[in-house]
Amino acid sequence: MEEEEEEARALLAGGPDEAGGGALGALPALCDPSRLAHRLLVLLLMCFLGFGSYFCYDNPAALQTQIKGDMQVNTTKFMLLYAWYSWPNVVLCFFGGFLIDRVFGIRWGTIIFSCFVCIGQVVFALGGIFNAFWLMEFGRFVFGIGGESLAVAQNTYAVSWFKGKELNLVFGLQLSMARIGSTVNMNLMGWLYSKVEALLGSAGHTTLGVTLLIGGITCILSLICALVLAYLDQRAERILHKEQGKTGEVIKLTDVKDFSLPLWLIFIICVCYYVAVFPFIGLGKVFFIEKFGFSSEAASAINSVVYVISAPMSPVFGLLVDKTGKNIIWVLCAVAATLASHMMLAFTLWNPWIAMCLLGLSYSLLACALWPMVAFVVPEHQLGTAYGFMQSIQNLGLAIVSIIAGMILDTRGYLFLEVFFIACVSLSLLSVVLLYLVNRAQDGNLNYSARQREEIKFSHTE
């Protein structure tokens, strides 16, 4: 209300001069879309936008034993909950950017995807209440329709508001918030389940369903953020005459054939890396209980440490990569560290906190160094498609690997599963090395230091 009044006043006072920017000085910094304070407010909303979906994404991991016990399913079937989340995104992420740009627009897109997330989580919970595992799977499917596309929307918002400013930092912060969501989930859901169990008097599928339903509140919160963000974005468009956040040019699926070799390598790095992290975390809790003799609470804590570390470190690493450049080297370090961490988990009985902290650090570093690289190798008008495509094949990888991981675990155990993950990370490492070589050979810009980038930017503007 207050904001609207101020906005109106500013518009009246500024009249036709507002595009010049001078007249906006009358607005308080928090409400002035051209000021940092306002961008921070938007940033906050963007961060909470993803909170719900990230909180609920790892609900199965936090309640692995409960789900397997209450719903009477084996690990392979349990991992289908993750696979079903990923399947719709194989197609949707590919179109996610397209839908946002051409069909819904960023604002409606975000709201629609948030709704899907909410509905999906409710259906997932109902599956528990009605003791129907297929319904749970269907819920995860609906949840998945919203989840990843929402992340694309979140990125597009970030680019639209922060391009050329603090973009890497913003990516980092958004990730932090997502990770806080996951961490809270890991450590809260088990406790929540036991509380609901005490309340209902017994464990069982109903307890599970109610617990998941309560977890769904976070999704409502995210939906509210999507609504407010849509309003603020529209307002900024009116005041600043800024384009609605989109990539602008015509997006064609045939763009894919124009993708360069380095971009494909980035895709491979991304897929092979993330399939060794997310399914591992999905299955991690029981691993720490069985192999290292952790209690259920301690296992939840260590399983979420990757996210805990990621939350504060993502912005730090984001800044670091911004200031130093040399993205490929950072990615190389991150992948090598992840490889080392998986090796430790597989072949030693060393305290797993060491390996998991290393995994957390490398995971945050990778996210900060890898994702911005896409922007260096694709023209701006293909950025949405490229990011969408990247997430699309990442989801294809996650869906397939989730199923494979469940099957390996049921038949061959955790050691073999870890070896499988090591093989994935190793493939990722191979691609990083190849990317470095290709970049060297093509005199690409991927591994420039921050100063080189500045110089190039300068010479271009000249």
Place this chain on the structure above:
Amino acid sequence: MCGCEEPRWGSGHCAPGPMLLLSLLLSAAPFGLLGEETRQVSLEVIPDRLGPPKNLLHVRAVGTNSTLHYVWSSLGPPAVLLVATNTPHSTLSVNWSRLLSPERDGGLMVLPKDSIQFSSALVFTRLFEFDSTNTSDAAAKPPGKPYPPYSLANFSWNNIADSLDPATLSATFQGHPIHDPTKAFANGSLAFRVQAFSRSGRPAQPPRLLHTADTCQLEVALVGASPQGNRSLFGLEVATLGQGPDCPSVQEQHSIDDEYAPAVFQLNQLLWGSLPSGFVQWRPVAFSQKQRGRESALPCQASPLYPLTLAYLLPQSPIVQAFFGSQNNFCAFNLTFGASTGPGYWDQHYLSWSMLLGVGTPPVDALSPLVLGIMAVTLGAPGLMLLAGGLYLLLGHKRYSEYHPIN
């Protein structure tokens, strides 16, 4: 396998050194066995010509320099004698009239006596049942309200000769209580399946313990018996000969390898003395379904060994008395299968657990060739790539600098 042993009961973590890790990665060859690679194994039911058929199974495993004798019997409680001799010619002599008389001493002998290197015995004395409904703590002792135990000395057993299978070198003792007022075993039985091996290998079904020609496998299966409660846990009391005043210890070995028994990272081992002596080895896992998988896996808790005092009169095993004499001090430990939550006997009225009994150095698991192969490829490929890429860049850079002046 991690090369660390914990002499006392309890769980702890220990780490293998980096050197060990390296050697594990580098050597695909299985660890050399101290015992014999292969043995001539024969199974024989020793008949009592004067009376009704009795269950006395003699497993004789002959190697080039040694003979192992496993004598399984269900006279009294099910029991096994294991005797290792340093000659391929040692024999078992049975004096039935002595064995069945109160003065059993000398009823069972392995000859020549001076060839005996090691001997011990296991007696399976009682089957326990607990009500786990009101216990949340899985490690509680006892794991619930105990029902009256079944004494295995008061079971009647099938004729072992009927189930003898020379092809698989196995035989099964199947029994039920002689006196069964609750009709719990009307459709059920407790079975001890004994299997010997002529060479090393690994069964297809979990827990897939690695066996050698020096070992015998025992599978205990409780099938179809009606439990006395809705959530009954079962347990088994196992007695063994003590060494002097002390009881042997059970070691818990932590391993990184669960390839053969998914999600089981532990191996329990009972050693009778300093190596090489006899050993009992088992994974702390039991199964509640015939199809043994992770979803039917139950935890198996073992108590430390305690000396048996006069407080509880152990049912005597005639074969143990006949071989070792009547003055022996016994130690016992209890195994409990399952916990109050998760899968249990109540699912399908089925419970199975296996152990390995042997002489010499216990078999040690090594990483499977498949794991080592995958690791070699996955670590080798990026390394080679770096090397090749580095060379390419070096050469490519040279060529570039050659052309540079023309530009």
